Amino acid sequence: MNTRLIPYLAGLRQSLRHRLLGPCALAFLPALVLGGFWLGGEEMLIMLALGYPVCLVFAGVWSAPRNSARRVEDEVADRDGFETVLDHRMRRAASSSRRTACMLLQIDDHTDLPERYGTNTTEAMIETLLARLKSALRGRDQVCRLNDALFAVSIAPVRQLDLGDALHLASRLQDALEEPVAVDGTAVYNSASVGLSLNVNLRHKTGSALLDAAETALAEALRHGPSAMRAYSQEMHAPKILGNTGLSTEASEALDNGQIGPWFQPQISTDTGRVTGFEALARWTHPERGIMSPAEFLPVLEQASRMERLGEVMLYGALSALKSWDAGGLDVPRIGVNFAPEELRNPLLLQKIEWELDRFELAPERLGIEILETVMATSPDDTVVRNISGLSKLGCQIDLDDFGTGHASISSLRRFDVQRLKIDRSFVMKVDRDPEQQRMVSAILLMAERLGLDTLAEGVETAGEHAMLAQLGCGHVQGFGIGRPMPFDQTGDWIRAHLGKLDEPLRVGTQIG
DSSP states (O other), rough: OTTTTTHHHHHHHHHHHHHHHHHHHHHHHHHHHHHHHHHHHHHHHHHHHHHHHHHHHHHHHTTTHHHHHHHHHHOOOOOHHHHHHHHHHHHHHHTTTOOEEEEEETTGGGGGHHHHHHHHHHHHHHHHHHHHHHHSSSSTTTEEEEEEEEEEEEEEEEEEHHHHHHHHHHHHHEEEEEEHHEEEEEEOOOEEEEEEEEEEGOOOOOOOHHHHHHHHHHHHHHHHHHSSEEEEEOOOOOOOOSSSSOOOOOOOHHHHTTTTEEEEEEETTHHHHHHHHEEEEEEEETTEEEEEEEEHHHHHHHHHTTTHHHHHHHHHHHHHHHHHHHHHHHOOOEEEOOOOOOHHHHHTTTHHHHHHHHHHHOOOOGGGEEEEEEHHHHHOOOHHHHHHHHHHHHEEEEEEEEESOOOOOOHHHHHHHHEEEEEEEHHTTTTOOOOOHHHHHHHHHHHHHHHEEEEEEEEOOOOHHHHHHHHHHEEEEEEETTTTOHHHHHHHHHHHHHHHHHOOOOOOOOOOO
C-alpha cells in the first residue's frame, strides 16, 4: 500500500468514528432508519441494519480504544506515565458510569533499608514486594513503582467500588507488603502506610487530581504511621510528598518561632506496668498542614544545617517537661532525647548538657541519651566517642536506638558505655505470632542479659506483642499499643489514666450481659 495513503486512511477512520458516534448521529439514527424503511421498504432497512455496523468496524470503534488503552498502560514507568493511565481511566469511568481509584503504598523507614541490608539486597527486596502487589491485583489493574519504596496502584473502572471496597482492597495490598521477606536466611518485616482516593470524591475528574488526592491521603497516613491507612477527603490539606515541598526556609523559621518542638511517647515496665520514662520526639505544628512528622521536615533541616539548633530546642523542651511533671507530683523517672551526629561532634556538648541539667536542677540520671546504632557502628570520630563516654560518666543513661539494624559490635557497646538496648520494631512486628521473630528477640535479650544491659522494645502495637515481649523477658516497651506521641499538655491526663488502670482491683466472677 502506498505509504502516503496510511495517514489519509487513519484520518478518515478517525473522522468517520467521530461522526458515527457523535451526539447528532446517535440522536437521528432512529429517524434515519424509519425514513429509509418508509422510502425504500425492507431492502433499505436491511441495507441500513448491515451498513451501520460495517461502518463502525471500518472506523475501528471496538479495537481502537482497547488497543490505545493497552499502549498507554504498557508504557507506565514514571509519574507522568501513571498520570496518563489515571487520566484515561477517569474518562472511561465517567463515560460508562463506573468507578476507579488510586492507591499509594509506601514502605515505612525505607530510607534506613540500604544501611541495614545493603543497596543490592534492598533493591531485590523492593522488587519482591512489587511482584507481590502485582499478584494480588487483577490483570487489568495497574501497579507502578514511583520511587525507591513508593508504589502506585490504579484500579480499572468497575461498576461497584465504594469506600469499604477500596479499604478492603488496600488492606489486602498492605498485608502483601507486610508479609516477611527472606533476606540471607532471615525473615525481614516491613510496614507500609497507604493513601487512597476514589474518583467520585473529586471535584476535578482528571488523573492528576486523582493522584494528588492519593498523595495527600498518604501524607496524612505517614503522620499517623507506621502502618497507617487514610482515604482522601476534601478536608485534608497536606504537602506533596512526590515532589519538592519547598519547606527549607519555612522549617527554619518554624524552628525559631516555636512551631517545631517535642512531643512525648511513654515507656512502661513489662514487670510492673509503671511509667519508666518518656521519649521526646520532634513534631511540627504547622498552622495550615497540621501536625507534621520528622520524616517531612528533618531532611530540610539537615540541608539547612539546623540540626544542632533542633537538638537545643528538644533538650530544653524535654527538661522543662521533666521539671513540670515533678512539680505536678507525677512520677516520670527519665526523659529520652535523640542526639544527631552533628550534635555528637560538638566538642562543647558535655559542658552544654551539664549547664542545662544544672539550670533545671535535675540529676544526670534522669536524662537518657539516645544514639542510633548506625552512628555507633560507623563513627570513627574520637570527639563522638569522648562525648558519649563523658555523658555516661556524668550519669546520663546511654540508649542504643534501633538495635539490630546498624550492625554495632559488642566492642562498640563497651566502647560507648551503653546501658540499654532499644530493640528495633522490625523485630517486634508480629512477635506474638512468628516463632522466628521470637527467636531473634530471645537472642537479643540473652545477649543483653549476659552483658548486663537493660532492654526496651520499640513499635509495640498490640496486646499480644506486649504480652510476648514480657514473657520473653524484655524490660520495657514503647509504641502505639502503649501510647502515641502526644503534646506535653496531654501527658498528665495520660499518666493519671494509666495509673488508674493499674490500681483497679481485679474483679473475679463478674457476669457479662
